[in-house]
Amino acid sequence: MRRYTVKDWLQVHALERDTVLSVLDAIRLGEPSREGEYSKALEIDADLAWQLCAKAVLSAMPVLEADIVRIRDHASRRFGDASAPITSSFTLDNGAERLPHLECPYSGTAGGLLILAHEFAHAVQIVASDGKFIPPMTREVCAFLGELMLIEHVRTGLPSYAEALLAAWRADTATYLGEDADALLSDLIRPNAAYTYRWNYPVARWIAGCIWGADDKELVLRVFTGRVDAPELIGTFCKKLSVDPINPLPPFPLSASGQMDAAQIYRQIGAVALLDLEDWQNKAQTSIQEYYAFLLDAMREGHMFIKLDDAQRPAGYVTWDYGVHEGVALTHECAPFGDEGVLHDALVDHFSKATRADSFRSAQAAGQPA
Structure with a gap:
């Protein structure tokens, strides 16, 4: 089985390493607070949460109503319970003829609700892109946009939950733009570093925030339907980034004696x-x-x-x-x-x-x- 590397990851996204380094330099300047009620329990069971995620995405992208309703009503999903626990969440692409399958260990917390919104958005992207190959970073942009759609929907429809969801978003962001960004930066200086999926999170999180902040509904639709790539997304929002790449090398240890030993x-x-x-x-x-x-x-x-x-x-x-x-x-x-x-x-x-x-x-x- 082939072992994928940094070079492969950059190639599949049509990105230059220096471009990613510049983004990391910008997004790591200030890390969000980890404070908040990430594990706050919400009075929403799994089925109601599923419906809420569908409403949020439908409210943000009404043009995709047919796809969203099909997923809401007919996509197979499993949330797990004490007798059959689920340890990780994922969305499985079953091909063009079948709807995706979702698994999510929904916990009834603010963080759990965001995870469900994340996976629901993955499913919408799979169906809306109609069989196109979408690189993993762009897929994660869609999933993060799904989380933001939920937060916006809850802010207006269920304001009592908004604070907890925002706290959960900030806590996750601290990880994506903190530990994950540091790990990606460290691996980028090693062209043969083994691929890990978490490389996709830092830049995708930044792009999703930029798109949502710009309130560009057409761009949101283009991302979900696979009509925009990572270089264009980064180029749209990188005007304030440093032109020069950051220096990822370790400090040079100076001789204690000052002599050239x-x-x-x-x-x-x-x-x-x-x-x-x-x-x-x-x-x-x-x-x-x-x-x-x-x-x-x-x-x-x-x-x-x-x-x-x-x-x-x-x-x-x-x-x-x-x-x-x-x-x-x-x-x-x-x-x-x-x-x-x-x-x-x-x-x-x-x-x-x-x-x-x-x-x-x-x-x-x-x-x-x-």
Whole structure:
């Protein structure tokens, strides 16, 4: 059985890694509060909850009434009980000839009602998209929109439940934009990281919130019927996102002694290799022997400068050589996170400090004041 990876996940959604990194950078700036009555019991049994979810989606998308009513009245579903418990929720696509099957461990709580709305929206998307392949992230956008439809419907029809549902939404959002976003960010720097379904949640949650906030009913319909893809959805709402991708690399540990010991040399080699893999230019494509020789030569000659950002993460590096007439000539530069100008400024400052240090040492050797 094939093992799917980050590369596969990006490809199936037609997304560039840097685009996803930019979204994660934006949505992780502020995490929602986890406070609230997530487990508050509601006086709604499973059948009534099912009807309520149908009403909410029908109110938001009346043009899909025929599909919604078919699902409400004829789709098979199982909510579980003490004799036959259900541990997870899912919606099974049975193909174009049959309605989806839903399973949901409905608990009678605010969180449980949101889960049911989530699965009901999955079923509507399956039927409304009429057999089109919908990538998982877009499917989750639909499901999250279904939750928002329920919250909006309850706000106007059953206001006494609105606070508990909003608390449940915020608690889930804290997980999607917190732990799930962190996990996705960590895996994105490893092209062969094994696929996990939770990668789909952070960006989908953000997109669903953006669509709902824009009150774009036509776009909602296009998402459910499979007439819009992830790049278009992100492009619609990413105008305020950072143009440059964030730096996912770990902080660079500095030597306690300040000296260039063997461990520090290997750390520098590792940092440079990670930067080249991020940049994915010529240096990341060379043979190991050639690449190692290039690094070792630059470090031996002192012709390498690694720029660290404010968090002490490697942000870029430059190597150079000295020509006979033209002075310093850069032989390679790598700034994968869009900081070319900052890298150049830091290099100039590095040369300036090195020149002052050389002058000081020369003056000391000559017995003159520096």
